[in-house]
Amino acid sequence: MTTTTFGLKYVTNVGFAADFGGRGFSLPSSMAIRADGVIFVVSRGKSSTKNSNGIQMVTKDHDFLGQIGTYGAGLGGMMWPTSVVLDSDENLYLADEYFNKVTKYDREGNPITEWGTKGSGDGQFNQPSGLLIQDRLMYVVDSRNNRIQMYSLDGNFVGQWGSGGDGEGEFNLPWGISDDSEGNIYVADWRNDRIQKFDSNGNYISAIGGGKTSVLDRPSDVAVDPDGNIYVTDWGSQCLLVLDQPGNILETKRGEADLSPWSVEYLSSQDDERKARESFVPVYKADTEDPSEVSARMEPYFWDPVAVELDQDGTVYVLETGRHRFQIFERI
Amino acid sequence: MAHLLRRAGFGATPYEMDRALSMGYQAVLDDLLNPDHPDVIPDDLIRRYHVDQSDLRSGGGAHWVYRLVMTDTPLREKICLFWHRVFATGTTKLIQNRVVTNQIDMFREHGMGRFDDLLVELSRDPAMIMWLDNQDNHGSNINENYGREILELFSMGVGNYSEDDIKETARAFTGWRVVNPDYMSIRMRNNTARPYGYMSWQFEYDDDDHDDGEKIILGQKGKWNGEDAVRIICEQDATARFVSRHLYHFFVADELPVPQWPHEDPKDPEAIDVLCRSYFENDHDIGAMLRTLFESDFFKDGGSRYARIKSPSEMVIGTMRLAGPIDLPSEETYMADAACANMGQALMRPPSVEGWQGGTEWINTGAYVERVNFAGRILNDPDKQGVRDIIDRIKALSGQSTITSDELVDNCLEVLGPLEVLDTTRHGLKNYASKFGDMKWSDESLSSEFDRAAVAIIQLVVSSQEYQTI
Numbered sequence: 001m002t003t004t005t006f007g008l009k010y011v012t013n014v015g016f017a018a019d020f021g022g023r024g025f026s027l028p029s030s031m032a033i034r035a036d037g038v039i040f041v042v043s044r045g046k047s048s049t050k051n052s053n054g055i056q057m058v059t060k061d062h063d064f065l066g067q068i069g070t071y072g073a074g075l076g077g078m079m080w081p082t083s084v085v086l087d088s089d090e091n092l093y094l095a096d097e098y099f100n101k102v103t104k105y106d107r108e109g110n111p112i113t114e115w116g117t118k119g120s121g122d123g124q125f126n127q128p129s130g131l132l133i134q135d136r137l138m139y140v141v142d143s144r145n146n147r148i149q150m151y152s153l154d155g156n157f158v159g160q161w162g163s164g165g166d167g168e169g170e171f172n173l174p175w176g177i178s179d180d181s182e183g184n185i186y187v188a189d190w191r192n193d194r195i196q197k198f199d200s201n202g203n204y205i206s207a208i209g210g211g212k213t214s215v216l217d218r219p220s221d222v223a224v225d226p227d228g229n230i231y232v233t234d235w236g237s238q239c240l241l242v243l244d245q246p247g248n249i250l251e252t253k254r255g256e257a258d259l260s261p262w263s264v265e266y267l268s269s270q271d272d273e274r275k276a277r278e279s280f281v282p283v284y285k286a287d288t289e290d291p292s293e294v295s296a297r298m299e300p301y302f303w304d305p306v307a308v309e310l311d312q313d314g315t316v317y318v319l320e321t322g323r324h325r326f327q328i329f330e331r332i
Numbered sequence: 333m334a335h336l337l338r339r340a341g342f343g344a345t346p347y348e349m350d351r352a353l354s355m356g357y358q359a360v361l362d363d364l365l366n367p368d369h370p371d372v373i374p375d376d377l378i379r380r381y382h383v384d385q386s387d388l389r390s391g392g393g394a395h396w397v398y399r400l401v402m403t404d405t406p407l408r409e410k411i412c413l414f415w416h417r418v419f420a421t422g423t424t425k426l427i428q429n430r431v432v433t434n435q436i437d438m439f440r441e442h443g444m445g446r447f448d449d450l451l452v453e454l455s456r457d458p459a460m461i462m463w464l465d466n467q468d469n470h471g472s473n474i475n476e477n478y479g480r481e482i483l484e485l486f487s488m489g490v491g492n493y494s495e496d497d498i499k500e501t502a503r504a505f506t507g508w509r510v511v512n513p514d515y516m517s518i519r520m521r522n523n524t525a526r527p528y529g530y531m532s533w534q535f536e537y538d539d540d541d542h543d544d545g546e547k548i549i550l551g552q553k554g555k556w557n558g559e560d561a562v563r564i565i566c567e568q569d570a571t572a573r574f575v576s577r578h579l580y581h582f583f584v585a586d587e588l589p590v591p592q593w594p595h596e597d598p599k600d601p602e603a604i605d606v607l608c609r610s611y612f613e614n615d616h617d618i619g620a621m622l623r624t625l626f627e628s629d630f631f632k633d634g635g636s637r638y639a640r641i642k643s644p645s646e647m648v649i650g651t652m653r654l655a656g657p658i659d660l661p662s663e664e665t666y667m668a669d670a671a672c673a674n675m676g677q678a679l680m681r682p683p684s685v686e687g688w689q690g691g692t693e694w695i696n697t698g699a700y701v702e703r704v705n706f707a708g709r710i711l712n713d714p715d716k717q718g719v720r721d722i723i724d725r726i727k728a729l730s731g732q733s734t735i736t737s738d739e740l741v742d743n744c745l746e747v748l749g750p751l752e753v754l755d756t757t758r759h760g761l762k763n764y765a766s767k768f769g770d771m772k773w774s775d776e777s778l779s780s781e782f783d784r785a786a787v788a789i790i791q792l793v794v795s796s797q798e799y800q801t802i
Contacts, residue, residue, distance in 0.1 A: 017525045019389075027383050046384040046391070080383075097381075127381070175380075190380070218376055236376070263527035273522065276515040284511055287534055292379070292386070296430060296532035297511075303529070304379070304386055321383055323528040 006229065006242060006250035008316060008329040014058055015325020016262040018043070023064040023262060025324045026052035030083040033311045034090055038065065041319065041326070042081045042094065045071065053078050055094065055109075060315070060328055062261045068109035069094065076103060076111030083176075085131040085138075087153055095140065097127035102140065102155065115155030120145050123157040130177035130221070132185065134200060139177055139185065146171040148187065148202060161202030166192050169204040175235075176221030176307065180228060188219040188232070195222050195232060208247035215247060221307045225314055233305035233318060238291040240305060240318050240329075255295075255302035255320070257327050295322060302327070333357060334749050335637050336626060338802045339583050340364045341406030342650040345718055346725045346747050361626050364407040365444065365619050371405050373398075374660075382661045389530055392429025393669035393679035396436060398661040400649045401668075407622070411443040412436050413645055414582050416679070419454055419486055420687030421463045423680050427523050428530040431459040432680045444619035447575060447611075448566045451487065455558050458510045458533030462520060464685070467513040471506045471543035478505055481685060483565070491594040492570035493550060500547040504561040507542030510534060566616050569608070576607035579621060584631055585639035586691035603630040638752065638801040641694050644675035644703075646802060651707045651794060654748070656718030664710075671706045675699045695800065707794035714783035722747050723786045727773060734772045735782075737765035744789045753798040761796075765789055 018024030026043040033039050037059050045052030053071035058064050069076050080098035087093070091112070092105040101116035102125075116125045126144035133139075137158065138151045147162035162171050172191035179185050184205060185198045194210035208230065209216035217236030224230050229250065232241045242251040259267070267274040283301070286294045295303035303322030310316055316329040333352050337344040341364070344352060352360045378398065379386035385395045403409045416436060423429050435457050442450045454460055455478070461467055469475040479502025483493045510516055510533040519531070547556045549564050556564070565571055577598055581587040584603065588596050598604045606628060607621055614620030625631055642650070648668050658664060672679055676699050677688055711719055722744075727735070729743040741761045745751045753761075765785070773779035793799060 016527055017529045019525055029383065044383050046389065173377075173380075191376070220380075235380075257528070259527065266527055270522070270524075272518050273515070273524070276518045280512050280515045284534075293434070293532060296530075297534055299528055299531060304383075322386060325528060 007332040008240075008242070008251050008253060009332045010253075010256045011315075011328045011330050012060075012062075013257040013260050013325045013327045014039075014060060014062055014262075015260060015320075015323065016266065017324040018056075019046075019052055021051040021054070021067075025056055027321050028056075028306075028319055028324060028326075029081055029321060030307050031309055031317060031319045031326060032084045032086045032092070033309055033317070034086055035312065037311075039317070039326075040068070040084050040086070040092060042078075042084045044081055044321070053081070055081075055084060055092070055105075060317075064262075068092070068105060069103075069111070073099065075114055076105065078103070082127075082129045083131040083141075085133050087133045087136070087138075091153070093131055093133070093138065093153075095128040095131050097125075097129065097143070100125040100128065102128065102131070102138075102151075104153070104155070113155060115151075122160070123149075123151075123155075125149075129175045130188070132177040132179060134179050134183065134185070137200075141174045141177050141187065143173050143175060143190075146174065148174075148177070148185075159202075161198075166210065168207070169196070169198070169202070171196075175219070176233070178221070178223045180224035181226050184224075186222045186224060186230065188222050190218055190220060190235070193217055193219070193236070195219055195230065208243060215243070215249065216241070220305065223308045223310050223316075225310055231308045231310065231316060233302075233308045235305060236291065238295045238302050238305065240302065240308060240316075253302075253318075253329065255300055255305075255318070255327055257300045257323070257325065260325065299323070333360065335632075336360065336364075337406075338650075339631075339640075340622075340626060341410060342400070342646060342653050343749070343802075345654060345656075346721055361623065364405075364626075365623055367405040367408065369404070371399075371403055371408070371440075373402060378661055385661060388428065388430035388433050389525060390429055391666070391669075392423060392433050393672065393681070394661060394665045395429070395433060396679055397649070397652075397665045397668045397672070398658070400645070401652045401658060401665070408440055408444065411618070411622075412439040413643075414578075415439040415443050415450075417582070417682075417687045417690070418578055419460065420682035420685055421457075421459050421680075422682050425520070426459055426462055427520050428525075428532075429680060430530065430532050431462070434532065435459040436680075444622065445617065447571070447616040447618055448562055450618070451482070451562045451566065452559055454486065455482070455505060455508060455562065456535040458535055461508065461510055461535070462516070462533065466505055467509040467517055469502055469506050469508070471503075471541050474499065474502045474506060474543070476502045478502065482561075485590075485686060487565045487574060488568060488570040489574045489590075489593055492568070492574075496548070497550055500549045500556075501561050501565075503543045503545070503547050504549065504556045505558045507538040507540070508558055509536055509538060509541070511536045572608040572611040572616075573604060575611060575618075576604045576621070579607060579618075579625060580604060581690065583622070583625055584636050586641060589689040589691070589693070590686065600630055603628065606630070638798065640802050641691060642800055642802045643688070643690060643694060644672040644677035644699070645679060647675070647703055647800065648672050648706060651710050654718050654722070655710050655713075655716045656721070668706075671702060674702045675706075700800070703800060704795040707799070708791040711790050711794060712787060714787050719787065719790070722790060723783060726786055727782075733774055734770055736770050737768050738762050740768070740771065740786065740789055741765050744786065744793055748790065748793055748799075751793065751796075751798060753796060757796050757798060761789065761792055764792060 016024030026045045029044045030042045055068040083095040090107045100118040103114040129143040130141035146164040149160045150158040175190040176188040193214035197205040220235035221233045240253040307319040319326040464478040466478040610624035726743040768785040
């Protein structure tokens with residue numbers, strides 16, 4: 001199932017720091033791609049500029065289509081959104097770890113329903129993060145309860161698995177979740193530095209990473225292509241890693257963003273910044289080995305990569321919280 | 333012991349006091365000065381669950397508050413507050429919090445080491461470079477700002493150098509800048525995070541932009557670079573006295589505001605002499621000076637107890653630590669950061685390059701009301717781990733299952749410090765507590781009633797004027 005040669009090339013990026021709303025993102029936390037190419041990006045925003053919360057709709061061709069939802073406690077509102085996912089009817093679901101709820105929006109972006117309260121019982125959450133829908137069933141990564149919960153798409157509790165720990169099927173603050181073409185489920189077991197693979201009933205199959213010599217460092221999200229290649233946003237090392245099923249690294253990307261059209265347009269109206277940027281050296285030798293601090297200095301690099309998605313053509317999208325954009329890669 | 337833990341830390345919870353008493357003064361001091369364990373702040377958790385603290389565009393104060401509350405190396409954090417006050421650098425100009433947070437990290441690493449090393453690191457610190465415009469200090473055209481402030485505010489104080497020394501020192505620091513200085517300067521000036529968020533800064537030395545000519549700094553002639561300037565500065569008696577007076581002001585007793593130092597003798601000249609000798613005898617080592625200070629009679633004497641008004645950060649952090657640990661940064665840490673600001677000490681946003689003067693500057697009617705409200709709010713829940721511990725110890729001190737209202741007050745003062753208060757304060761507290769009468773906790777209802785009474789007294793105690801001093 002795995003390929004023997006693998007490579008990715010950078011194509012472009014979509015994004016712009018939209019601290020106060022409008023075209024762009026603000027501390028985005030998750031993304032989902034609809035079949036027609038509309039990309040939904042969730043902006044978590046920051047507490048002091050509440051209108052930067054929302055689900056922005058864009059395309060990979062840099063079209064900005066508007067926004068769904070906004071800051072607030074009511075139906076459709078959000079405060080600390082963590083994940084967005086689409087079902088086969090193209091309804092949209094959003095997890096929020098402040099309100100400990102999942103909100104369902106219809107295809108037009110109207111909020112329909114929501115469920116969840118804070119707690120550890122059935123149907124309760126303690127900071128939900130990743131969402132996955134498979135065969136009309138929703139899987140919710142209930143991060144601080146160290147478990148995966150399953151729901152119907154109307155919010156009825158179906159089941160759960162997992163508990164705290166570092167053994168097989170146990171979790172330490174899991175984050176992202178995805179599946180492969182065979183229906184197996186992959187969970188980014190964040191603080192155990194591993195990806196765990198389960199069948200769709202939650203039975204443990206295998207793991208990549210884990211332990212003190214783990215190949216992974218705080219993985220935040222995972223995606224799997226039809227060949228079984230595993231894409232991981234390795235949040236701790238600030239890289240995108242691609243691994244085969246046994247866990248061999250096929251590709252490592254640190255990020256290589258250039259100026260997006262939105263950014264070029266912005267700079268065209270800022271003479272002083274554009275001129276100063278002519279001598280700007282975007283990547284240089286850092287005097288620290290802290291990946292997060294290096295990312296904070298080097299504009300092209302991933303800074304807090306939190307989501308990786310694949311579209312139906314196999315194009316790879318890596319969303320970065322710190323740089324308010326996603327970078328797009330294609331197979332070579 | 334309580335005095336040491338208040339000054340070298342943020343006061344002690346009852347548990348911490350028990351532990352300290354079992355260790356003894358010297359062992360506690362050794363541990364404070366040379367903690368044998370790393371701090372255990374879970375930065376990954378903070379960055380994941382408090383995303384805006386990951387890029388630190390804002391929220392730097394709240395980020396630091398969390399660390400201050402949770403640290404088990406309190407003197408290391410206290411020394412960061414100390415240097416932040418002396419080397420005051422603000423996000424008001426720099427716009428982003430991350431670079432100031434990085435500067436605080438640098439204080440954490442070098443703040444108790446050699447003063448020479450600290451000053452070199454400070455001179456290389458990107459936040460300081462941009463704060464005092466050293467990116468505009470060129471070999472062909474100097475900017476005196478950093479040269480002036482390193483002498484006036486950071487090492488020697490007014491009256492101990494000449495205008496020529498300022499210019500020559502500035503020349504020594506030409507070429508000390510950040511990477512991409514032009515673009516970073518304009519982004520800062522324009523206050524923009526566009527197009528892709530703020531960029532943290534890195535120090536860069538540009539030899540081509542450095543004035544390699546001969547200079548005379550404080551009477552010493554040579555082709556000095558920045559490190560040489562720091563060495564010369566650190567050799568001066570005035571530097572030893574300036575650092576000593578700052579340490580005394582922060583750790584022993586409130587001094588006059590810094591601008592008056594050139595004209596007024598220190599409050600305790602002999603103490604300053606002792607600290608100066610320690611400076612030179614220990615190769616300018618700040619940690620050694622702190623050891624001298626905390627082992628000295630002038631520190632241990634009763635006269636220095638409660639001789640300082642708590643800074644807002646000391647008051648806020650000490651109270652939060654009393655209330656118990658917090659799982660992760662929360663709205664409480666943001667509120668605490670805001671409370672510090674409302675009391676007059678906005679962390680990472682000092683009012684000017686001169687920082688905060690401290691002393692009576694901290695107290696006015698509005699600030700006092702803010703203090704009282706904050707402390708009362710933080711200690712209002714008997715189910716908070718720290719408050720529960722305080723209540724349980726108040727009970728335990730009674731030695732039985734009943735307590736009088738007078739005992740409630742006495743025990744509360746004992747557990748919360750022990751806190752020494754004026755007779756009038758104690759009398760006022762007892763007068764208020766008398767309405768509770770004798771209390772028991774033999775059943776759930778009585779226990780709950782006692783909890784409410786205890787919380788009321790705790791809140792009153794932290795509202796007292798004595799609690800505002802340290």
